[in-house]
Amino acid sequence: MSSNHRKSPTPGSSNSKNSKGPPIKSPTPGSSNSKNSKGPPIKRYRRELTPESEDEFKIIDDYEPYIAVRQKRAEKLATLGVTLHSRKVETKGDSSDSGRDEDDEEEDAQALARKSNISLLDQHTELKRIAEARKESAMERQLKEEEKILESVAEKKALMGVAExxxxxxxxxxxxxxxxPPSxxxxxxSSRHDRVRKKYCILVEGDDVLPPIKNFEEMKFPKCxxxxxxxxxxxxxxxxxxxxxxxxxxxxxxIGIAFTGSGKTLVFVLPIIMFCLEQEYKLPFLKDEGPYGLIICPSRELARQTFEIVTYYCKFLQEDGFPEIRPxxxxxxxxxxxAMDVIHKGVHIMIATPGRLMDMxxxxxxxxxxxxxxxxDEADRMIDMGFEEDIRTIFSYFKAQRQTLLFSATMPKKIQNFARSALVRPVTINVGRAGAASMNVVQEVEYVKTEAKMVYLLECLQKTTPPVLIFAEKKQDVDNIHEYLLLxxxxxxAIHGGKDQEERSKAVEAFRNLKKDVLVATDVASKGLDFPHIQHVINYDMPDDIENYVHRIGRTGRSGNSGAATTFINKGNDESVLLDLKHLLMEAKQKVPHFLAALQSENEKYLNVGEEKGCSYCGGLGHRITDCPKLEAAQTKQASNIGRRDYLASNATDY
Known part of the structure; x- marks a missing residue:
């Protein structure tokens, strides 16, 4: 061995050049070379190769080179992805064999992908893709849940007569x-017809739709x-x-759907007059015959208004030499x-409310x-809220096929689909969205405390010139407002369901003839009534149903005129209705006050999911059918076993 494999001995110690064996312990200086010598020993090492130790210096054939941690993670991720894919293929269709859901495994893979050492830009892109996929799956679940709800609330029977x-x-x-139509x-x-419909924002559904006609002369109406x-x-x-x-x-x-004040009444009044005129020419109506046409209205005021319109045009026909048409x-x-006097003579057109018609x-x-x-007219109000059986009863009195027309400004998709069961090859004509507010009305929403409403009402009356229409939910509020204004x-x-019919008729007539400046009313005056000169509508309180709000403000801004609507709200209003109001204002491009803009729905991200905006049951834009308060109220009412006939009778009495 060379000298660099051992340490030099200290002075006084013996050393043999060829000595072998274990290392020699050398004593400290001045000490004898004895076993019992004291002091810290100095260790000398000499290593010799043995057959066992020689294997350590041999080159290993299966030596694995160094792999970076980044590369190891990527390989591990790829291996895990293949494993998850194979598991998904094996367990497809049999989820019971797997202890975990596929969603959990995908989340594990996504978490592992995020942990891998990739750039932040790539991570952002991947996370965005994952979020979009999750959003789509959540939307699909939302739509499936809504379909189940619609199926559960949909009537299984068609809207037809019992005998049919x-x-x-x-x-x-x-x-x-x-x-x-003219040849x-x-x-x-057809492209020309489509251009006309597009110009006037007319949406049409149905087979063999008639072409649009842009003037009354081409519709072949008499000159009178x-x-x-x-x-x-x-x-x-x-x-x-x-x-x-x-x-x-x-x-x-x-099925005709158009915003309030768009002239829906003439769409069914003029044709029925022409049909009755044709029947009178062919074979005059004798005693106790008729009616040939039936118009059903939800309220007394609307029925009387429709009757006056029919009478007006029939009078012009008779003055021009045509046969008498008796409404x-x-x-x-x-x-x-x-009514019986006209029926005994032979009636052509009958305008009726559901309660009186059922009784007769x-x-x-x-x-x-x-x-x-x-x-x-206003068909959704009669089809909705459990009136289906009463309409079927009325249908049962028909002895042959009839032409059926349904009109309203607010008719959700659920009501449209249900109403189609009563129609033969129906044509749906929609001008604007069903339930949308008129664009001619400037809507203002103000936060007013309950105790300050009455005083602030006088300030609102000064915004515009008369006539002004004030709506309130309760009959007592109508009486209080009326008395306060008179003082x-x-x-x-004022009109409401508690007043007798003569008083209600006189009040409406005085207001329509501009003899009175203000009409205070409940929702009996909100549906279909036409007051052409109204400048301003004031909602003393926000109605519990957004459809009633649309009908209320539709009393102004009619026939192309402009109008204004002011609505009082406060903390006492239901949040779901305020959310509907918020989105209705946004749709009409109206100013949204900050206290409404601050309201947020839990499911606001699902409001525009699918074909139907908002709720497919009531048409509200601020919620979906899963959170519909109207549906919940209808189900609660059904569970309480309130008779439908009783509800209709009370409604007719209130109107």
């Missing part, structure tokens, strides 16, 4: 009429009717009339003798054997 359901009668073809209009291309319309300032048809009147004149069943009004609060049909005072024309010297009248 029992006999399995189904009509396949629409009623034929003698009216045809030069039908000869035009056109002259009567011009006296009321109606020179050109509105969008709903451009498409709706030709559809009704051709005999097609129809009849049947509603609560009016003596039966007035039960007592066989009137028959629908000859009736071939049925119109339900302040305001010329005001």
């Amino acid at each position: 359901l029992a006999k399995g009668i189904q009509y396949q073809n629409s009623i034929r009429t003698s009216w045809t 030069y209009i039908t000869a035009k291309s 009717l056109i002259r009567a319309m011009s006296k009321q300032g109606i020179v050109k048809p509105s969008p709903i009339q451009i498409q709706g009147i030709p559809t009704v004149l051709s005999g097609r069943d129809m 009849c009004l049947a509603m609560g609060g009016v003596p039966l003798n007035e 049909l039960d007592k066989k005072m009137v028959r629908l054997d000859m009736c071939r024309y049925l119109c339900m 302040k010297g305001v010329e005001a009248v």
Whole structure:
């Protein structure tokens, strides 16, 4: 061994050049070389190669080179991805064999992917993709849940008469009429018709839709009717009339949806007058015959208004030498003798409220054997809230096929689908979104405490000139507001369900003729009533239903005129209704006050999921059907076993 493999001995110690064996312990200086010598020993090491130690210096054949940690993680991630994919393929269709859900395994893989050493930009892209995938899956779950709810609340029976359901009668073809559109209009291309519909924002669904007609002369109305319309300032048809009147004149069943004040009444009034005129020419109506046409309205005021419109045009026909067309009004609060006198002469058109009509049909005072024309104005109010059985009962009195028309400004998709079961090859005409507010109305929402409402009401009356319409939910509030305004010297009248019919009729007539400046009313005046000169609508309190709000503010801004609406809200209002109001203001591009803008829905991210915006049950924009308060109230009412007939009767009494 060379000298560099051992340490040099200290002075006085012996050393042999060829000595072998274990290392020699050398004593400290001055000590004898004895076993029992004391002091710290100095160790000397000498290592010799043995057969066992030689293996340590041999080159290992399966030596693994160094792998970076980053590369190891990537390889591990790839291996885990293959394993998860194989598990998913093996366990597809049999989730019971797997202890964990696929979503959990995917989350593990995604978490591992985030932990891998990749750039922040790549991580952001990956996380964004994962979030989008999760959002889509959440939307799909939301839509599936809503479909289940709609199926559970949908009626299993069609909206048809009891006899028709029992006999399995189904009509396949629409009623034929003698009216045809001008040949030069039908000869035009379908692309031209589509351009006209697009120009007037008309959406049409159905087969073999009639072309739109842009003036009354081409609709083949008598000159006296056109002259009567011009006296009321109606020179050109509105969008709903451009498409709706030709559809009704051709005999097609129809669902008409348009914002308030768009002229829906003339869409069904003018054709029914023409049909009755044709029948009178062919075979005059004799004693106790008729009616040929039936118009059902949800409230007394709307029924009377419709009756006056029909009477107005029938008068012009008779003055021009045409046969007499006799309309009849049947509603609560009016003596039966007035209606029976017309029925005995032979009635052509009957305008009725549901309660009085059911009573007259039960007592066989009137028959629908000859009736071939049925119109339900504000149809969603009668179809909704459990009135289906009563409508089926009315349908059962028809002895043959009839042309059915449904009209409303607010008709959710659920009501439309349900109503189609009563129609034959229906045509749905929609001008704007169902339930949308009129764009001609400037909407203002103000936060007013309950105790300050009455005083602030006088300030709001000074915003515009009369006439002004004030709405309140409760009858007592209507009476208090009316009394307060009279004490302040305001010329005001009031109507609600607690007043008798004569008083209500006089109040509406005085307000319509501008003899009174202010009309205070409950929602009996919110649906369908036409007051052409109203400048301002004030909602003393926010209604519990957003549909009622749309109908209320629709009393102004009618027939292309502008109007204003002011609504008082406070903490006492339901948050779901305020959310609907917020999104309705946003849709109409109105100013949203900060206290409404601060409201946020838990499921706001799902409001525009699917084809239907907002709730498919009530049409509210601030919630989905899973959170619909109206549906919850309907289910609670159904569970409490309140009779439908009793509810209808009370409603008719209130109106």
